[in-house]
Amino acid sequence: MHEPDQDEIIRALSEELVARARDGGQNPGVPFEETTAFKQFVASTQAQTVADTVAQVDYDLVIDEIVAEIPNGLIPIGNVEAVCPYCGKSLKKKPLKKTKCPACRNEIQVMRRPADGLRVLVTDEQVEDLEIQAFVEAGEYDKQIWLLKERMKKIRASGEQFWRCDAGIDAQVVPYEALCMHGKVVAVGSPEELEVLTILSAPGCIGMPVQIQGDRGFDPMDEIYASQRYERALEILQCLPKSRKNSEYAQKLRRMLG
Incomplete structure (x- = not known):
């Protein structure tokens, strides 16, 4: 016709x-x-x-504006002194490796922080924060943002009106927001696109924009991504350390799993 x-x-x-x-x-x-x-x-x-x-979408500018709003300074994290980062109780001596606090029985992690190189005692959650700081300090975040910009330029060059978010949920650290957005289809220039780009711009995110193949209304990938979200959320919940079993993050995962 x-x-x-x-x-x-x-x-x-x-x-x-x-x-x-x-x-x-x-x-x-x-x-x-x-x-x-x-x-x-x-x-x-x-x-x-x-x-x-x-x-007309200038993805370099959009992503730069997102990055400018993300705190990525090397804020000192953890306890330099022999004090439990969970309950605040003093320890007999400062441990040199992972150990349980005699008072609260949570596992104290021992790491060097990028801010000053000191060995500090941290919680399980603070370990993730220090790993992100190390990622930024090593220059890996700059590479991540450069790659995201290049991929978004390909989306723009394709002329497609929509693209899909692969939020990189196989990463060791997966924010709840990334789980929610994994597989989401967004329109170019929409508020939802900005929201997804914010997630993909988070330090350490290994996600990427994906071009949609075929008919957007009958995309079998929807079910695949839904299955991936569920399975990864279940895996994360099962592997959470004791100190985070009742955290807000864990509660959100349980709601996602139903």
Whole structure:
């Protein structure tokens, strides 16, 4: 079936307008907004608007603005002294490796922090914070952001109106927001796209934008991503250390799993 080009659409619309001005047009009983000529014109205009939006999105600028809002300074984390990071009780001596606190029985982690190189006592959750700091300090975050920008440029160059978020939920550290957004399809230039890019711009995120293949309305990948979200959430919940079993993060995972 022949698809009319823009010139043909404009010509048909003009002919309909002229005909209606003379004798009511081909179908006087049909409102102008319901005519084929008008519908084709509206559809072509909307398509052009979307194409213009795709072409105009400056992903370098968008991502730079997101990164500017993300705290990534080397804030000192953990206890330098022989004090439990969980309950605050003093220890007989400062441990050199992972050990249980005699008072609260939580496992105290021992790490060197990037801020000053000191060996500190930290909680399980603070370990993740220190690993992110080390990631940034090593220059890996700059590489992550550069790669994200390059991938988004490919999305823009493709002219596609939608893309899918692979949130990198196989990473060792997976924010709850990343689990929720994994597999989500977003429109170029939409508020949801900004939300997803914020997640992909988080330090240490190994996620990426993925181009959609085929019909977006009948994409079998939806079920695959849903299964991945469920299985990964269950795995994370089962592997959480004792100190985080009742955390807000754990509670959110339980709600996700139903």
